[in-house]
Amino acid sequence: MAGRREERxxxxxxxxxxxxxxxxxTHGYLGASMDAVAAEAGASKRTVYQYFADKEQLFATVVLDxxxxxxxxxxxRIEALAEADDLDExxxxxxxxxxxxxxxxxxxxMRRLVMAEADRFPEVxxxxxxxxxxxxTGLLAETFARLTERGLLKVADPERAALxxxxxxxxxPLNRTAFMGNAATYTVAELDELADEGARVFLxxxxxxx
Amino acid sequence: MAGRREERxxxxxxxxxxxxxxxxxTHGYLGASMDAVAAEAGASKRTVYQYFADKEQLFATVVLDxxxxxxxxxxxRIEALAEADDLDExxxxxxxxxxxxxxxxxxxxMRRLVMAEADRFPEVxxxxxxxxxxxxTGLLAETFARLTERGLLKVADPERAALxxxxxxxxxPLNRTAFMGNAATYTVAELDELADEGARVFLxxxxxxx
Numbered sequence: 001m002a003g004r005r006e007e008r009x010x011x012x013x014x015x016x017x018x019x020x021x022x023x024x025x026t027h028g029y030l031g032a033s034m035d036a037v038a039a040e041a042g043a044s045k046r047t048v049y050q051y052f053a054d055k056e057q058l059f060a061t062v063v064l065d066x067x068x069x070x071x072x073x074x075x076x077r078i079e080a081l082a083e084a085d086d087l088d089e090x091x092x093x094x095x096x097x098x099x100x101x102x103x104x105x106x107x108x109x110m111r112r113l114v115m116a117e118a119d120r121f122p123e124v125x126x127x128x129x130x131x132x133x134x135x136x137t138g139l140l141a142e143t144f145a146r147l148t149e150r151g152l153l154k155v156a157d158p159e160r161a162a163l164x165x166x167x168x169x170x171x172x173p174l175n176r177t178a179f180m181g182n183a184a185t186y187t188v189a190e191l192d193e194l195a196d197e198g199a200r201v202f203l204x205x206x207x208x209x210x
Numbered sequence: 211m212a213g214r215r216e217e218r219x220x221x222x223x224x225x226x227x228x229x230x231x232x233x234x235x236t237h238g239y240l241g242a243s244m245d246a247v248a249a250e251a252g253a254s255k256r257t258v259y260q261y262f263a264d265k266e267q268l269f270a271t272v273v274l275d276x277x278x279x280x281x282x283x284x285x286x287r288i289e290a291l292a293e294a295d296d297l298d299e300x301x302x303x304x305x306x307x308x309x310x311x312x313x314x315x316x317x318x319x320m321r322r323l324v325m326a327e328a329d330r331f332p333e334v335x336x337x338x339x340x341x342x343x344x345x346x347t348g349l350l351a352e353t354f355a356r357l358t359e360r361g362l363l364k365v366a367d368p369e370r371a372a373l374x375x376x377x378x379x380x381x382x383p384l385n386r387t388a389f390m391g392n393a394a395t396y397t398v399a400e401l402d403e404l405a406d407e408g409a410r411v412f413l414x415x416x417x418x419x420x
Contacts, residue, residue, distance in 0.1 A: 030240070115388050116326035122390070129389035160404075163382045164411060171377035172370070178325050179339035180332070194370075201374060205414035 013051050016041045020062045025109035029059060029117050059117075060124050066110045067132040073101050074136045082143040087152045088203065095169045095195035102170045103191060108177055137162040144206075155206050165206075168198035223261050226251045230272045235319035239269060239327050269327075270334050276320045277342040283311050284346045292353040297362045298413065305379045305405035312380045313401060318387055347372040354416075365416050375416075378408035 019041035023032045034055055038045040052058040077097045084090030101107065118125035141158035144165075148155045155161045172194055173186050186194075229251035233242045244265055248255040262268040287307045294300030311317065328335035351368035354375075358365045365371045382404055383396050396404075 112325060112328070115322060118322070118389055125389040129386065133385065133389075160382070160407065164378060164407070167377050167381035167385075168374060171381055172373045175343065175377075176339065179328055179335040179343075197370065197374070201411065201415040205411040 012043065012047070016043060016048055016051055016058075017062055017065050019043075020058050021066065021106070021110070024059060024062055025106070025113055028113065029055075029120065032059075034058075056121070059121070060127075063110065063114055063124055063128055064131060066106065067128060070101070070107060070132055071135060074098065075139065077101075078136070078139045078143050081140075082146050084147075084152070087147065087207075088199075091199040091203065092196050095199040096192050098166065099169050099173070099191050099195045099198075100188075103173060103177070103186070108174075112178065137166055140166065152208065153206050154208055161202075161206055165198070165202045168201050169195050170198075222253065222257065226253060226258055226261055226268075227272055227275050229253075230268050231276065231316070231320075234269060234272055235316070235323055238323065239265075239330065242269075244268075266331070269331070270337075273320065273324055273334055273338055274341060276316065277338060280311070280317060280342055281345060284308065285349065287311075288346070288349045288353050291350075292356050294357075294362070297357065297417075298409075301409040301413065302406050305409040306402050308376065309379050309383070309401050309405045309408075310398075312384060313387070313396070318384075322388065347376055350376065362418065363416050364418055371412075371416055375408070375412045378411050379405050380408075 016037065020032075020037045023036045023040055027036070032055065034045055034048055037058065038048045041048065048058075052061065077094055081090055081094045114125055114128045137159070140162035144153055144155045144161050145158040147153040148158070173191060226247065230242075230247045233246045233250055237246070242265065244255055244258055247268065248258045251258065258268075262271065287304055291300055291304045324335055324338045347369070350372035354363055354365045354371050355368040357363040358368070383401060
């Protein structure tokens with residue numbers, strides 16, 4: 001019985017977080033109200049407050065929940081890269097997956113929201129940065145170190161190489177989208193081509209040569 | 211007489227724009243008031259309205275004024291690059307100047323402000339993007355095409371190469387600063403080293419070889 005009650009409770013909590021994500025990314029932090037979150041979740045405001053003490057706590061939870069789900073997307077893709085035999089092909093595949101993941105509308109909205117609120121909530125901004133960006137590039141840095149040991153890359157500073165690689169792959173569409181919103185649309189083929197070029201430039205600088 | 215009156219008028223207008231930049235970047239668009247701008251400029255609110263019809267028009271003016279002054283910083287540095295003989299050295303110098311320019315606190319604040327308001331003012335976001343980012347990388351693309359003609363680079367798609375080069379140079383500190391605000395500090399030596407590495411990676415992929 002206790003187990004089923006906990007399950008229902010976890011389910012309700014997840015519904016509130018999903019509703020809050022939608023309200024925050026649509027209206028911003030200041031424009032979001034606990035009333036709107038409750039309405040979106042189909043719950044009473046009292047229920048929302050049973051799970052979250054205030055709007056600030058709910059905001060932090062929504063941001064970190066999105067980050068953790070993002071990491072679950074990127075982690076297996078990086079692990080696959082570490083085991084690669086054909087690095088050229090594996091890096092292109094990884095680059096395409098990374099760019100597609102970053103250009104997910106939910107990820108883009110959350111990124112913009114956290115940046116916009118970085119002055120108001122520096123701790124949320126820092127935790128977002130460390131748990132999303134820094135954690136993912138940290139895992140990628142370990143992978144580049146491993147690939148260097150295996151003789152498939154020559155990387156002296158794995159952390160910096162991981163950051164530069166990621167930016168080579170994601171920067172162009174990510175920046176355009178940050179300013180242009182939905183007006184900056186890309187086809188899958190265009191994104192794949194940008195990912196391929198990022199991987200190519202990276203291998204020119206950090207590969208072991210032809 | 212008319213000339214001096216116009217001069218005084220242009221001077222007053224510039225004072226209002228400078229005051230508005232400070233108010234908008236400190237308080238955001240919604241938190242900024244025409245009263246606060248007038249107080250910061252040491253002018254009456256009536257005077258502010260003589261120059262700007264409303265807050266939205268003032269906001270657009272402030273953004274584009276910052277963009278135009280930024281372009282005047284970047285333009286001569288790109289032109290110098292086009293004339294380079296020692297490309298390796300000239301590219302490192304250009305990269306260092308670019309990164310220092312982007313990491314200027316006023317530029318960072320304006321960039322964050324425009325991104326935060328991109329949903330509310332898509333036209334301002336688009337014009338910011340086109341007049342700052344796209345104009346500067348457009349000039350850089352012309353320069354890379356010229357350097358390719360001169361046999362100092364091998365660049366097939368100058369626009370894409372210009373974007374990738376810029377991101378190689380600025381991404382790491384720019385992204386960290388976007389989320390961490392003032393907590394993400396860099397020394398000049400650290401920025402120079404990141405700029406040098408960006409230039410090195412670019413030349414590995416697009417240079418004519420050693």
